[in-house]
Structures are given as structure tokens and as C-alpha cells.
Amino acid sequence: MSNYKIHTATELWQKETCLPSIPTFSQNLDHILGNGGVQLGSLTEVLGLPGTGKTQLCLQLCASVQIPKVLSGLNAEALYIDTNTNFTPTRFKEILTASLLKCQKIEPSYLFNEEEALDRLHYINAFGIEKFCACMNRISVFVAEHPRVKLIVIDSITFPFKEGISVQKRTGLLFRQMADLQRIAMEGLVAVVLVNEMSTRLGLSGGAVVGSLGDAWAHRCNKRLLLSNPSELGGSRLALLLKSNNAPNLVAKFQITREGIRDS
Amino acid sequence: MRCVLIKMQKLTHVEGTALTDHVIKMLFQSRIITILDFLQEDVEKLSNICKLSIPQILEARNRILTKFSAPVINGSCFIDKIRKGTISIKSGVKNLDNMLNRGIPAKTITELCGIAGSGKTQLALQIAINCAKETHKTVLYIDTKGDFSALRIQKILEKCQYSFKEVAAIMSRIHISYIWTMEELVNLFKNLKNGELVIDNLVLLVIDSLPSLMFQYLGEDNKLGLSLLNSFVNYSRFICKQLNIGIICINMQTRWVDQDLTDVEDEENSTAYKDSFTEKRYRCLGRYWQHIPTLVLELEKIKENDNENNSGIKITVLHSIDSDYENRHCILCVGESGVT
Structure with a gap:
């Protein structure tokens, strides 16, 4: 049963530094995330109030994962697990086409077929806790069958757990799923992005509006990105890296255009 | 799971007792393999298997118990x-x-x-x-x-x-x-x-x-x-x-x-x-x-x-x-x- 491996930090450093990242198409955002985007093998949580651009960011990442090899992209596929009907195919098509056209502009020899590009997104709608758990159980098989999937998005992680489960059971279940997911992410070198909602906890020190799922969950995630759209900035939005194991807590400004996520 | 966690130590030669390698071999043949087996088995049966007298078996048991029990240490040594x-x-x-x-x-x-x-x-x-x-x-x-x-x-x-x-x-x-x-x-x-x-x-x-x-x-x-x-x-x-x-x-x-x-x-x-x-x-x-x-x-x-x-x-x-x-x-x- 000795299935653990012991690595030295030098080995891990070599591995970490040559792992590619999925760019967000906003240099500011890429900069604060610390690795030039969402790094493969990592787990990132995106937080924010409704309408702050969480789903938009996920759609952009699903498009970015397709950047061709000539532009040192991943040329890979994405898996989108939708638990709350957040995904809109027309909007995704818009962002995907815009992103790939941008690639073509930089590298004219790159040709793409819109339909083929759309085929490279795998979509699962997992409504309700039973479907969600079943889907999480199958993820390892799915990733093994689809080795080109390099990004898994769960939008949102909170929604399946809204009702029908006690808080203790929820935490236990989530921690088990996270351990499995992280093992898959690290072994298969897949990036995982989780969308979380915000909730209100009255009387809490350090602000009453916090991410859902409690303090235990906050401890489990090692990269947390908070999005907001303050009205005084007009159309621009802000992203704050709330927590990270290797980058300082910085703020970045970005905007959401018709083409997707861009610098503002 | 539990059984795996409790480490079972194999019976070995204990100095100063009648448990020689030869006797232990006989015990193994009778499926008395671990120390625990030896301590739990009936004394008379052990005596028959080892061809030793009952006091000898009891003596061996006592030795094992002292050897494997928690040691006593006096206060000043401990400090x-x-x-x-x-x-x-x-x-x-x-x-x-x-x-x-x-x-x-x-x-x-x-x-x-x-x-x-x-x-x-x-x-x-x-x-x-x-x-x-x-x-x-x-x-x-x-x-x-x-x-x-x-x-x-x-x-x-x-x-x-x-x-x-x-x-x-x-x-x-x-x-x-x-x-x-x-x-x-x-x-x-x-x-x-x-x-x-x-x-x-x-x-x-x-x-x-x-x-x-x-x-x-x-x-x-x-x-x-x-x-x-x-x-x-x-x-x-x-x-x-x-x-x-x-x-x-x-x-x-x-x-x-x-x-x-x-x-x-x-x-x-x-x-x-x-x-x-x-x-x-x-x-x-x-x-x-x-x-x-x-x-x-x-x-x-x-x-x-x-x-x-x-x-x-x-x-x-x-x-x-x-x-x-x-x-x-x-x-x-x-x-x-x-x-x-």
C-alpha cells in the first residue's frame, strides 16, 4: 500500500517552472495570478457577487486553452461542469471566435474551423446534488479517456449543496471530492477552476460578506481570486488575489468586452 | 485494519529461559508463532509441545512479560x-x-x-x-x-x-x-x-x-x-x-x-x-x-x-x-x- 512518493524541492521546482499556464487575455490578471495565468496542476477558486464576471472569466479560460502551439499555447480541450445553467453557448461562441481571431491576427498562418473549435469544449450539466456527485465520481475516468482536456471548470461549486444536506456532511463530502480532484489535477497536469458565490455572515470580524461554504473551505483552497465591479470605475472591474501560496495579495483592473476578458 | 495496526512480534529466543531455538522450532510447528500466541496458549499444552516442565514455561512467560512491559524509571534519572x-x-x-x-x-x-x-x-x-x-x-x-x-x-x-x-x-x-x-x-x-x-x-x-x-x-x-x-x-x-x-x-x-x-x-x-x-x-x-x-x-x-x-x-x-x-x-x- 506504499503509494506515496517522496520528492525533493529541487525536483518540484523543475516541474513547477516548466508547467505552462492558461492565459486570461488580461495581462494585469495574469500578472497578479503569479504564473502568467492559471497554471496547470493548480486549483483556483473564483469568488464574487452576482454579475462580477465569474462565469465570463471561466468562458474566456475555456477559449484560451485552445490557443495553438505556434503561439506557445496549449492547443487543448476544456471540460465545463455547469451546476446552475450559467453557461450560454452563444456567448461562449462569441468569446471563442474573438479569441481565435486574435490568434490568427498575430500568426496569420494559423487557420481554424469554428465548429471544430466548439467541439473541443465538453459540457456537462450536473443539476442537483446526485448528478453532481455522480459526475465528480466519473471525472477521473473522463480525464483518462480525454487526455487532451487540460482545464476543468466547475460553475458553481456551491449550487449543488444549497439544500438537502447537513453542513457536516457537506464539508465531509466536499473535502473528499477536493482531495480526488486535486490528485487528478496534479497527476494529469490539469488546471481546475472552481466558482464560488458570496454569502453574508453577520458579526464576523473582517467584513460580513465572505465566500460561501465557510472557513473550512477557505482553508482548503490555496488560490482565491475575488472579483468585483465597483460602480465608480464605470465599466472596469477589479480582481483581488485573496490568498495564494506563492504570490502577494495584489489588485488588477480588467474589463469584460464583447470579445471576452481584456485589460482596461 | 485494526489487526494490521497492532504489530505482532514473532517469538524469538529469550535469554535465560528454556526457550531455545530448538524449542521455538517445535512451537512454530504447532502454530504458536507470535509472542501473543505463546502468552495466550494453555500452559499444560505448551508444556507438552515443548517437552518442558510447567514451572519452566511459567518462568519463560514471566521473563517475556517483564521484557516487554513498560519500564520503571526513578524520578532523578527521569529528570x-x-x-x-x-x-x-x-x-x-x-x-x-x-x-x-x-x-x-x-x-x-x-x-x-x-x-x-x-x-x-x-x-x-x-x-x-x-x-x-x-x-x-x-x-x-x-x-x-x-x-x-x-x-x-x-x-x-x-x-x-x-x-x-x-x-x-x-x-x-x-x-x-x-x-x-x-x-x-x-x-x-x-x-x-x-x-x-x-x-x-x-x-x-x-x-x-x-x-x-x-x-x-x-x-x-x-x-x-x-x-x-x-x-x-x-x-x-x-x-x-x-x-x-x-x-x-x-x-x-x-x-x-x-x-x-x-x-x-x-x-x-x-x-x-x-x-x-x-x-x-x-x-x-x-x-x-x-x-x-x-x-x-x-x-x-x-x-x-x-x-x-x-x-x-x-x-x-x-x-x-x-x-x-x-x-x-x-x-x-x-x-x-x-x-x-
């Missing part, structure tokens, strides 16, 4: 032993070492706790770096939530102006293992105890973090998690004494808010209520764990120092076997060059 044995591992973080007099105590379990994002991992990484740097010994970092960042370590060392060669040498002394379940953790510790897993010059073991594993058992009616935690604690205590190493466990705190509706005495409006909230912080892992670590350090993030992305951590001693240390505190600074 001497403790005084000689107490060593600390320098954490290399000046304020922390000053607060704890010398450093992280060896041979016991130390806990770092704090709410999410309070800098537990950063401090643990720093202690790992400093240990590998100062003592030229090995640190084993057990990562249960993918928090370990070799890049961060390299950047800290680079900022402290170490040459590439030195950085590589320090980093080669930090060993990492990814563990995802409690069973895997207990198994690793078992192998460390049995000597199946040998790490040369080990001085410190960091577990980041225990709740990530233990919370997987939340909400289940069986006490599987608790029994695994218990095995983990027993193995850790054995290992840290045997190998003379320090063990740092990272625990988290959760905040719970109690809402008290207090009557506000107001003459004009007698039905006015005032909400007041009291926030409480609890260390996780349940009541069993609360008194296991001999030293508990609480980390708290304090107001950000605006310059150069630095922020501060306040460390308080929540619990210590030496009550002098309790409630002592110190302030550390986290920045690009690590925790100082």
Missing part, C-alpha cells in the same frame, strides 16, 4: 534524562525563537493554527527553509492540499541573496510527499516507524494540513476518522521520540458567530432590541486533538503594512506544557523575502 534530552530546533525566525526561548521543541508535536489565509503555510515553509539551511539536515514536508510551492522557496532564497548552488543544496534537503487520505498518512508514518522508509538526517516533519484529511470523515456516523487520528498520534509520538525530530502539524480555526438578543433598557421604547454579536474561534479536529500538541501557536493576520506588499502576522502561544510561555506573543513580517 536527568529529560534535561539532557530536551533539544529545540531553531526555527531561524528571530522573534519566534526568542519567544520560545530556543525554537521548536523536538520530540513532541507542535501545532500551528489560525483562520484561513493567516499565514500558516508561509510560516511552515519558512521554518522548513531555515531548518534545511542552518542544520544541514533534512526536512520532510507532507502536503495534503497542494499548498507547497517550490517556486516560492526558490524566490525567497534568491531574495536573500544565496547563490544558485546554495539554493539548490538547500532545496535538495527539503523533501515533499503528497498525501490525500488519512490512510495514506498513517501508512507513511507506519513505514517511518518500521524503518521501511528511511530519510537520512531527518530533523523536522511538517504536516500541512491535518484538517484537509480529517474533514473527509465529517458527517459520517462511524468513528473511522477518530481511530485513524489516534493511530496517527501514536505513530507520531513514537517517531518523534525515536528519531529525535520535531513534528509541526497545521490546524485551522473556524469562526462562529453567536447572536445575542439583549434587552436594551429604554424607558420610552421598551420593546427595542439591540443585536450584539460575539465571534468565537475554535481550533478544529475535535476535542480529542485539543490536548495532543504540547505547544500550540495561534497565527493572526494583522493590518497590512502598505509598503512593498508586506503584511504582518501576530503569533500567540495558546497552550504550552510550560505555563510560563502561555499568552506570550510576537510579531512577524511576511514579504517577498519570506517570513522574518
